[in-house]
Amino acid sequence: MALFSTAYSDARGKFTATAKSTGGTVAAITQGNGLEVDVASWGKPNKPTLLVSSGLHGVEGFFGSAVQLAAIEKLFSGLDPVVDLNELHTVFVHGINPFGFSHGRRVDENNVDLNRNFLKDRQHYRGAPDAYRKLNGFLNPQSPPDALEPYTLKAAAYILRYGVPALKEAIACGQYQYPKGIFYGGSNCSTATEFVMENCESWVDDAKLVVHIDLHTGLGKFGEYKILLNDSTSTEDYRWYERTFGENAIADLKSKDKTAYEVSGGMGAWLQNKFTDRRYYFAGAEFGTYSPVRVLGALRAENRTHHYASPDSDPYKKAKAELMECFCPASEHWRKKTIGASVKIISAAIRELQSQSSNQ
Ligand SMILES: [Zn+2]
Incomplete structure (x- = not known):
């Protein structure tokens, strides 16, 4: 089997x-x-x-x-x-x-x-780390994926600008502010x-x-x-x-x-x-x-297609397949x-x- x-x-x-x-x-x-x-x-x-x-x-x-x-x-x-x-x-x-x-x-x-x-109190379901708020525009574009988008370059630019710790913080802590965003708690x-x-x-x-x-x-x-x-x-x-x-x-x-x-x-x-x-x-x-940049890219693209693309579309299918491969x-x-x-x-x-x- x-x-x-x-x-x-x-x-x-x-x-x-x-x-x-x-x-x-x-x-x-x-x-x-x-x-x-x-x-x-x-x-x-x-x-x-x-x-x-x-x-x-x-x-x-x-x-x-x-x-x-x-x-x-x-x-x-x-x-x-x-x-x-x-x-x-x-x-x-x-x-x-x-x-x-x-x-x-x-x-x-x-x-x-x-x-x-898994929070003890309802009132804890709010807010986002500063690092996440700064990265929100990059992490959660409000549009279907664009095949020509230079994602890796963009990610590198954000890493250069804010540093790896800020990116890690945004990812590790999660956030309670953007319901359509990745790492939403x-x-x-x-x-x-x-x-x-x-x-x-x-x-x-x-x-x-x-x-x-x-x-x-x-x-x-x-x-x-x-x-x-x-x-x-x-x-x-x-x-x-x-x-x-x-x-x-x-x-x-x-x-x-x-x-x-x-x-x-x-x-x-x-x-x-x-x-x-x-x-x-x-x-x-x-x-x-795979590398954190690739895994983050997969999460970002899959989330984008989920919210902004049709399930029959090629970007949607591609994003699903890449998410599966990354996990x-x-x-x-x-x-x-x-x-x-x-x-x-x-x-x-x-x-x-x-x-x-x-x-x-
Ligand atoms: Zn897990």
């Missing part, structure tokens, strides 16, 4: 069938927008729990779904002598953002980047966000130890990955991540180019804040694809390498959870 799908429905079918064939229980949960998400589980609730989520950023779910399939086949089919499902509870959430997944977008039906939407709690908030308790139950791996693509070197941690991670916890996933895999929180601004609305921070009654480790596994490259080499690394990350989490299982 091919691990990578080209349609959400196709990915769902494979996920459900594979989960069931390995003894998993699958539930299709309907979100407030009427779209369904599949959640599969194995093992015993309340045991140390592994949560693997994918597709928070819609189109990135094509990669996340392939990882989940590979992990299920390799780790839960009884072939792996190390995995003991009696000592674990394992929950795989297939496509958190089914709208984005099925429409080839990174955002939800309201153009919202869900990883900026929304004006209230999105349906997919509510889905996570309402269901997360049933996923982790009373487990005292939870390791949550959230799969992403688009940031970093081609085919390589980093485990991204929240800014508030303590030194002690940082060591735990290093021990579990390997020193080199962890993005350094204290590196020189560490940015001073705070990311708001992230899912991981929200979950960790909710489950302070237990150890809840959250690892954002981010797999690199799930077709390269066999990339796919093989990233799937192998992902299964290793999930195995490492399982080993750690099983070693703690006897203590509970």
Whole structure:
């Protein structure tokens, strides 16, 4: 069976069938927008729990779904002598953002980047970083894409003028001011966000130890990955991540180019804040694809066509294809390498959870 799908429905079918064939229980949960998400589980609730989520950023779910399939086949089919499902509870959430997944977008039906939407208070859904306001005209042209536009030159000019940190700030922080802009965090709690908030308790139950791996693509070197941690991670916890996933895999929180601004609305921070009654480790596994300028260009063009071009038009089709390539490259080499690394990350989490299982 091919691990990578080209349609959400196709990915769902494979996920459900594979989960069931390995003894998993699958539930299709309907979100407030009427779209369904599949959640599969194995093992015993309340045991140390592994949560693997994918597709928070819609189109990135094509990669996340392939990882989940590979992990299920390799780790839960009884072939792996190390995995003991009696000592674990394992929950795989297939496509958190089914709208984005099925429409080839990174955002939800309201153009919202869900990883900026997990805010505690309604009043926080406002404003934009200064850097974003300055770049808004460049990031979000109010017109269909123009094939003759010298995008790369323009991007270089903005980088020269404002510097890489300003561009990074605009991207990392997201914004709550331009509903048709990229990296928009929304004006209230999105349906997919509510889905996570309402269901997360049933996923982790009373487990005292939870390791949550959230799969992403688009940031970093081609085919390589980093485990991204929240800014508030303590030194002690940082060591735990290093021990579990390997020193080199962890993005350094204290590196020189560490940015001073705070990311708001992230899912991981929200979950960790909710489950302070237990150890809840959250690892954002981010797999690199193409250069930041190319990925930004893909996001910009796809957003432009979504708002200002006809779905039948060539620019629209081209922009969709480029977005897909930037978040799930077709390269066999990339796919093989990233799937192998992902299964290793999930195995490492399982080993750690099983070693703690006897203590509970
Ligand atoms: Zn992502």
